[in-house]
Amino acid sequence: MADDAGKTALIAAYDGVVCDLDGVVYRGADPVPEAPKALQDLRARGVKIIYATNNASRVVAEVAEHLAGLGAPATSADVVSSAEAGAAQLARALPAGARVLALGGEGVVEALARAGLEAVRPSEAEDAPSGSVAAVLQGYGKDLRVRDFDTAARLLGTQLPWVASNDDATLPLPWGQSPGNGAYVDLLVASLGRRPQVVGKPHPPLYRLALDHLGTEASRTLAIGDRLATDIDGAAAAGLDSAWVLTGVDLPSDLMATHAAPTFVIGTLSELFQPYAAPVEHAGTWQCGTASARFVDGELRLRVDGASAVEVVRAGTAALLGERERGRPRDELVRAAAATLDGLH
Ligand SMILES: [Mg+2]
Structure with a gap:
């Protein structure tokens, strides 16, 4: 719903948005009401959009296809994942084509390949001597086995660079919370006594990668998300204004339990086109x-x-x-x- 009083709309102060997915654009398989239409209207208005997800398990083309199927404007070039932020981080530190253990799902494997690194699956590295891989990228992978963590622990014991896509302790599923990537990171932390560098929200690298893709100034870019401890705290850490949208998991009582301070509180994405009534x-x-x-x-x-x-x-x-x-x-x-x-x- 683009309005005529464009100058006073909340979004008028921004050239680009970094949009979270689950709880903002969709909930599970279904769209959040009004969200796909609002995103179409943003694009029609000339606001650049990048979708940034902490979920490292899906490849970005699959995410873009899901979004487009719901009616949101999206191609693979409009999506960045925490796996990609992790791969980009490693690509800066390692020579091109370096071999990296992909401790995760297809999203991790693909992100490494797109960053010009060689993804080595844990099953391929089981008997590999230490020194045959240059780093480990850890992201969520539903098919990971206990022996894959053994392989990672053996390689990481040699002080190899270790990057984790995100440290969300839980993964929301229809029946409740299952262990998220953060829980599997902690499993290795407990045995190794050291921690990886984490790139997903609330840590700044994923937001920085999103900004690189948008090409907008941080001061003219709005982060939109439903989770206070990741989306909203992460925006603050990356120097972005934030809109906390009430269509996802976090509720006002969650705000009181955190240190988060969203710039805006909105009920739906269509409120981006209205003047913001601040309290x-x-x-x-x-x-x-x-x-x-x-x-x-x-x-x-x-x-x-x-x-x-x-x-x-x-x-x-x-x-x-x-x-x-x-x-x-x-x-x-x-x-x-x-x-x-x-x-x-
Ligand atoms: Mg979310």
């Missing part, structure tokens, strides 16, 4: 549109007065963040947000 404080009460919020006696008092849900969330989270800054115990703020704001979206 304003007056004598301890936070106002956003017709919504107001005040923290009194350990409780968040809200007045809605016909405001939209996202305006209530902005006013409410602003009031609670004010208390967070004053050092009020986190559990009290988490409880207050869960009781009032979490159910609004």
Whole structure:
């Protein structure tokens, strides 16, 4: 929904966006309502888009195909993964064609090849002498076996360079949380006593790679994501403004449990085309549109007065963040947000 008052739209301050995927564009196989259309409108407006995902298991062409199938504008050139950020990191440090153990799925193997390195699968490296591979790139791979971690541990014991695509401890699945790449990284950390360099969000290299692809200034680039500890904290670490979108996993109570401070809070991507109503404080009460919020006696008092849900969330989270800054115990703020704001979206 491109508006006519283009100058005042939130997105008018930006030339490019770095967009997260799961929880922002799709949830599992299904599109997030309004998201594909909003992305089409962004492109029509001349805003550059790059999709940046911490998921290292899928090859980028597969991700682009999924996005295009949902109606979002995307080709392989518009997607960067944490596996690619890891491969780019290694390609800078190693000679072209260097052999790198691909401890992960096809996304890791392909990223190494695209970066001009030779991917060596763990099954090929089982009996390989140390010194026959130059580094290890670790990303999520559903078919990895215990013996593959043995091979990696043996090679890494020689102080080989070790890069991990991301350190998300969990992977959300329809039935709950399964171990993510971070859990498998920790498995090796526990036996080796050293840690890899991690390139995925919230660490800056993936966002930096996305910026390289966009060719936009950091100050004119907006990061969009649903996860506070990865997308939003990562944007801050990379010097980007961020829009936290409430269509994914994290809720207002999660904001109170973290140090994250998103630049914008939006309910859907279509709000990028509207002027941003920032919450304003007056004598301890936070106002956003017709919504107001005040923290009194350990409780968040809200007045809605016909405001939209996202305006209530902005006013409410602003009031609670004010208390967070004053050092009020986190559990009290988490409880207050869960009781009032979490159910609004
Ligand atoms: Mg996400």
